[in-house]
Amino acid sequence: MMADKRLTYASSGVRLESNTQFVNAIQAAMHSTYGPRVCSRNGGFAGLFRLDYDEQLFRRNYRRPLLVGCADGAGTKVLLAKQTGRLDTIGIDLVAMNVNDLITCGAEPLFFLDYLAIGTLDPAAMVTVVEGIAAGCKQADCALLGGETAEMPDLYRPGEFDLAGFSLGVVELHKAIDGRRISPGDAIIGLPSNGVHSNGYSLVRKVIAKRKLKLSAEIDELGETLSDALMRPTRIYVRPILQLLRAYKVKRVVTGMAHITGGGLPENVARALPPDCDAVLHRKRWTPPPVFSYLQRLGIAHAEMMRVFNMGIGFVVFVRPTFAEAAIRRLRRAGENPVRIGRVKRGSGQVTIK
Amino acid sequence: MMADKRLTYASSGVRLESNTQFVNAIQAAMHSTYGPRVCSRNGGFAGLFRLDYDEQLFRRNYRRPLLVGCADGAGTKVLLAKQTGRLDTIGIDLVAMNVNDLITCGAEPLFFLDYLAIGTLDPAAMVTVVEGIAAGCKQADCALLGGETAEMPDLYRPGEFDLAGFSLGVVELHKAIDGRRISPGDAIIGLPSNGVHSNGYSLVRKVIAKRKLKLSAEIDELGETLSDALMRPTRIYVRPILQLLRAYKVKRVVTGMAHITGGGLPENVARALPPDCDAVLHRKRWTPPPVFSYLQRLGIAHAEMMRVFNMGIGFVVFVRPTFAEAAIRRLRRAGENPVRIGRVKRGSGQVTIK
Numbered sequence: 001m002m003a004d005k006r007l008t009y010a011s012s013g014v015r016l017e018s019n020t021q022f023v024n025a026i027q028a029a030m031h032s033t034y035g036p037r038v039c040s041r042n043g044g045f046a047g048l049f050r051l052d053y054d055e056q057l058f059r060r061n062y063r064r065p066l067l068v069g070c071a072d073g074a075g076t077k078v079l080l081a082k083q084t085g086r087l088d089t090i091g092i093d094l095v096a097m098n099v100n101d102l103i104t105c106g107a108e109p110l111f112f113l114d115y116l117a118i119g120t121l122d123p124a125a126m127v128t129v130v131e132g133i134a135a136g137c138k139q140a141d142c143a144l145l146g147g148e149t150a151e152m153p154d155l156y157r158p159g160e161f162d163l164a165g166f167s168l169g170v171v172e173l174h175k176a177i178d179g180r181r182i183s184p185g186d187a188i189i190g191l192p193s194n195g196v197h198s199n200g201y202s203l204v205r206k207v208i209a210k211r212k213l214k215l216s217a218e219i220d221e222l223g224e225t226l227s228d229a230l231m232r233p234t235r236i237y238v239r240p241i242l243q244l245l246r247a248y249k250v251k252r253v254v255t256g257m258a259h260i261t262g263g264g265l266p267e268n269v270a271r272a273l274p275p276d277c278d279a280v281l282h283r284k285r286w287t288p289p290p291v292f293s294y295l296q297r298l299g300i301a302h303a304e305m306m307r308v309f310n311m312g313i314g315f316v317v318f319v320r321p322t323f324a325e326a327a328i329r330r331l332r333r334a335g336e337n338p339v340r341i342g343r344v345k346r347g348s349g350q351v352t353i354k
Numbered sequence: 355m356m357a358d359k360r361l362t363y364a365s366s367g368v369r370l371e372s373n374t375q376f377v378n379a380i381q382a383a384m385h386s387t388y389g390p391r392v393c394s395r396n397g398g399f400a401g402l403f404r405l406d407y408d409e410q411l412f413r414r415n416y417r418r419p420l421l422v423g424c425a426d427g428a429g430t431k432v433l434l435a436k437q438t439g440r441l442d443t444i445g446i447d448l449v450a451m452n453v454n455d456l457i458t459c460g461a462e463p464l465f466f467l468d469y470l471a472i473g474t475l476d477p478a479a480m481v482t483v484v485e486g487i488a489a490g491c492k493q494a495d496c497a498l499l500g501g502e503t504a505e506m507p508d509l510y511r512p513g514e515f516d517l518a519g520f521s522l523g524v525v526e527l528h529k530a531i532d533g534r535r536i537s538p539g540d541a542i543i544g545l546p547s548n549g550v551h552s553n554g555y556s557l558v559r560k561v562i563a564k565r566k567l568k569l570s571a572e573i574d575e576l577g578e579t580l581s582d583a584l585m586r587p588t589r590i591y592v593r594p595i596l597q598l599l600r601a602y603k604v605k606r607v608v609t610g611m612a613h614i615t616g617g618g619l620p621e622n623v624a625r626a627l628p629p630d631c632d633a634v635l636h637r638k639r640w641t642p643p644p645v646f647s648y649l650q651r652l653g654i655a656h657a658e659m660m661r662v663f664n665m666g667i668g669f670v671v672f673v674r675p676t677f678a679e680a681a682i683r684r685l686r687r688a689g690e691n692p693v694r695i696g697r698v699k700r701g702s703g704q705v706t707i708k
Contacts, residue, residue, distance in 0.1 A: 039420065039530075045455040045613055045625065046523075048530065051405070051419040065405040065419075066393065069522060071467035071502045079508055101399040113425035115469060115518040148425045148518065154433055154556070155516060162509060164469040164502065166520035168423060169400075176393075176402065202508070259399055271399065 022123035026149075029127070029134040033144040037110070047145035049111050051170065064173035068107040072097040073164040076201040080230060082159055084215055087125055089233035090163060091132025092139065093198040096234035097261065098167035099140040100315060103241045104257040104272070106177040107169030109140045114147035115164045119156035121149070129163065132233075139236040142167065175245075179256035179272045179318075182344055186255055187324035188269075188279055189331070190341040193314030195291050197234040199262040200308040204230060207298045222290050229291045237315045240334035244317070247330050254327070256318035260310040266351045267307070269316055278347025282354050286339045288312030306353065313341060376477035380503075383481070383488040387498045391464070401499035403465050405524065418527035422461040426451040427518040430555040434584060436513055438569055441479055443587035444517060445486025446493065447552040450588035451615065452521035453494040454669060457595045458611040458626070460531040461523030463494045468501035469518040473510035475503070483517065486587075493590040496521065529599075533610035533626040533672070536698055540609055541678035542623075542633055544695040545685070547668030549645050551588040553616040554662040558584060561652045576644050583645045591669045594688035598671070601684050608681070610672035614664040620705045621661070623670055632701025636708050640693045642666030660707065667695060 039048035051065060074081075074094040081090040091114075099109045114133050116126060126149065137144045147165075156162065171177075196204060208215070208226075215227045222229045237259075245254060258272040269279050288311050296305050305311065317338075319327045324340065331338040393402035405419060428435075428448040435444040445468075453463045468487050470480060480503065491498045501519075510516065525531075550558060562569070562580075569581045576583045591613075599608060612626040623633050642665050650659050659665065671692075673681045678694065685692040 045458040046422045046424045046461070048459065048532075049421045049423065050527065051416075051421055051524075062405075067403045067405055067421075067464070067522065068400045069403065069465060069467050069499050069520075070400045071469050071500055071520060073469060073471065073502055073504045075504060076506050076508060104399040105402060107400070110421070111423060113423050113520055115425050115427060115520075117427065117516055117518070145423050146425055148427055150427045150429060150518075152430050152516075152556070154430060154559070155510075155514060160509060162471055162506075162516060164471070164504075164518055166423075166425060166467055166469075168421065168522055170405075173404065178402075202506070205508070 022127060025127040026130050029131045030144045033134050033137040033142070035143060038143050038145065047111065047113065049143065049145055062170060062172055065170050066173045066176050068102055068105050068169040068171060070098045070101040070167045071164065072101065073162065075198055076205060077198050078161060078163050080201060080205060082161070084227045084231055086227065086231040087128040088132050089231065091129050091134070092136035092233035092236070094163050094165045095133060095136025095140055096236045097198050098165050099142065099236060099238050100259040102167050102169040103238055104177070104259055105171055106175055106245055107171040108242060109142035109167055109169045109238060111143040111145035111168050112137050113145055113166045116147065116161060117150045117152060117156060118161040119153050119158045121151045133165070136236065140238040177254060177257060180274055181252065181255040182272065182274050182277055182318050183255065184277060184344055184346045185321045186318045186344040187321050187340055188281065188342040188344065189317045189319055189324065189328060190286060190313035190339045191237055191240065191315040191317070191331070192286065192337050192339070193260070193289070193310045193312055194235050195229055195232045195289050197310055197314055199310070203300065203308055204295065207295060207300065211298055219294065221294050235314050240331050240336040241315070241317070243334040244327060244330050253320050253323040254317055255320060258316040260314055260316060262308065264307050264309055265311060265313060265353060269351045270349060272316070272318065273349050273351070275349045276346065277344050278350045278352065279342055279344055280352050280354065281342035285341050286312055318344065376481060379481040380484050383485045384498045387488050387491040387496070389497060392497050392499065401465065401467065403497065403499055416524060416526055419524050420527045420530050422456055422459050422523040422525060424452045424455040424521045425518065426455065427516065429552055430559060431552050432515060432517050434555060434559060436515070438581045438585055440581065440585040441482040442486050443585065445483050445488070446490035446587035446590070448517050448519045449487060449490025449494055450590045451552050452519050453496065454591050454613040456521050456523040457592055458531070458613055459525055460529055460599055461525040462596060463496035463521055463523045463592060465497040465499035465522050466491050467499055467520045470501065470515060471504045471506060471510060472515040473507050473512045475505045476513070487519070490590065494592040531608060531610060534628055535606065535609040536626065536628055536631055536672050537609065538631060538698055538700045539675045540672045540698040541675050541694055542635065542696040542698065543671045543673055543678065543682060543685070544640060544667035544693045545591055545594065545669040545671070546640065546691050546693070547614070547643070547664045547666055548589050549583060549586045549643050551664055551668055553664070557654065557662055558649065561649060561654065565652055573648065575648050589668050594685050594690045595669070595671070597688040598681060598684050607674050607677040608671055609674060612670040614668050614670060616662065618661050618663055619665060619667060619707060623705045624703060626670070626672065627703050629703045630700065631698050632704045632706065633696055633698055634706045634708065635696035639695050640666055672698065
């Protein structure tokens with residue numbers, strides 16, 4: 001399992017050999033995410049996870065289990081994390097990028113594995129990163145089952161690192177959501193983002209460099225520093241979405257979902273649509289966090305903004321029209337602030353934002 | 355799913371927008387690995403895989419499924435791949451590093467997801483890499499279900515790339531192998547490696563640079579060029595190992611397994627051992643490929659060689675002594691060249707190589 005794996009790999013870096021603290025800290029972070037389904041195995045090569053609970057009461061959770069896998073990286077937000085020294089939450093971004101994709105099929109996240117590649121290992125810094133990953137896993141109610149830390153000084157510059165991850169989920173076959181049931185009339189409900197999340201950071205960093213912005217400066221318009229606004233970790237939508245899905249055991253009220261990442265609302269909502277439906281969104285229905293108008297005024301065209309950023313909506317749920325109000329109430333009870341942002345109509349897979 | 359994901363991410367790199375060829379080529383490589391359990395889903399955010407076959411005959415393959423997850427990277431062999439231009443097989447190395455870990459628990463690999471991070475995308479080169487990953491998946495009888503291609507020019511130098519992956523497998527709970535059943539007297543059977551595989555390349559590259567070796571030079575001692583010897587893809591042990599395990603439906607003949615990676619035989623065999631057993635290996639029983647004596651003569655201490663490289667044994671199987679000969683015959687019939695390299699004795703988790 002990861003901890004052992006890390007130890008093994010660590011031994012190729014001289015400084016690490018004595019650093020059992022690093023391995024112990026990572027092991028503690030991993031164990032903090034373990035539920036009863038994780039089978040711990042000392043000295044192993046892989047992470048083991050029981051699909052069914054062992055208790056008679058819960059056994060056979062899945063009659064026809066469909067496994068769902070996602071791979072994604074944290075993107076160039078890692079460079080901003082290094083620059084600002086904010087290493088504690090970039091792991092939450094990483095988990096979010098993966099599990100928010102996973103739940104679009106209605107899947108329950110089971111476990112996560114990370115890949116952390118670095119130039120030269122600063123053990124304390126990397127423990128902070130892994131603790132962030134564990135924090136993200138807890139928000140997503142999944143186990144950090146393993147991972148790999150690779151020290152590659154010839155590939156990564158000193159202090160720089162890359163972060164990728166893989167999440168595995170499961171959904172009962174007949175409950176899997178794939179967007180094919182989206183129909184004209186369906187309500188489109190948006191769940192707010194809390195800022196830029198983890199996409200568009202190459203553009204963000206370009207603007208910062210061009211305008212010579214100071215990350216630590218307090219920005220009146222934002223009510224916080226630029227670092228605070230830009231490093232805020234991506235929201236994880238696992239709990240409200242699974243609560244919504246579990247509320248309807250027989251009726252299939254949710255017809256589709258989209259995680260709003262690179263490509264923005266237009267591209268990601270389109271990915272969820274069947275070929276004979278259009279989505280019409282009304283952007284007056286929600287107020288994007290101030291960071292977006294701030295970035296736009298620094299010189300990004302509005303069309304580019306829409307295409308690169310989530311613009312305030314991080315996740316989208318398609319719901320049968322007669323259940324829209326009930327779904328919104330349920331999402332509110334789950335702590336969300338859902339907004340009815342649009343409607344599905346007959347069409348050809350297009351997304352219109354009015 | 356991956357292809358769509360790649361398209362989405364690709365759109366942040368200007369040159370890529372028109373390059374549907376890249377996406378199509380990757381999609382073709384992925385589809386070539388699909389079996390009947392992959393649920394294709396257009397426009398999706400995740401890859402879907404059915405745990406059970408749909409046919410009545412095969413249904414409920416698993417009564418108490420234990421999911422097994424592994425994450426690993428190709429390591430700095432990617433730098434040598436770039437240097438030699440041998441991009442077609444580094445994907446096989448990547449898959450091998452993961453699935454050879456996975457099968458140590460007795461798990462059947464189900465699917466694989468890759469993470470490919472690059473400075474500036476050269477579509478043709480990266481299609482070659484992904485085709486190698488697909489080739490590795492076919493050798494491992496698993497599906498290339500998805501992945502992520504991230505273009506990050508500020509993190510990776512032009513032409514450089516990193517490659518990581520994640521494999522998911524399944525094993526029936528009561529058939530999972532975790533080394534706890536290894537007992538004194540068990541035979542230790544080694545399966546040959548075909549060279550350096552994917553570990554120790556930082557050391558290999560250091561020696562090459564120090565000795566100013568020409569990678570394209572034909573080396574008499576090796577009977578091939580240094581590139582040929584060093585870029586040979588890692589062997590994938592999935593088929594012979596699963597054939598061996600499936601031959602014993604009731605008896606539990608295999609008590610433990612180890613994939614020999616960084617740390618060499620001493621460290622990896624030790625990882626499989628229970629705390630009350632030692633392993634005694636006899637290194638005269640097999641002949642390492644000539645690349646190892648060649649590297650050693652370039653100035654690597656023997657102890658360092660043992661600690662970094664597989665030294666000719668890529669995978670190790672622990673077998674109940676009365677079944678050792680039968681297991682060796684079965685492995686031979688599966689096309690392997692197994693060697694009885696040692697024996698388990700009472701002890702304290704130590705590995706001795708005589």
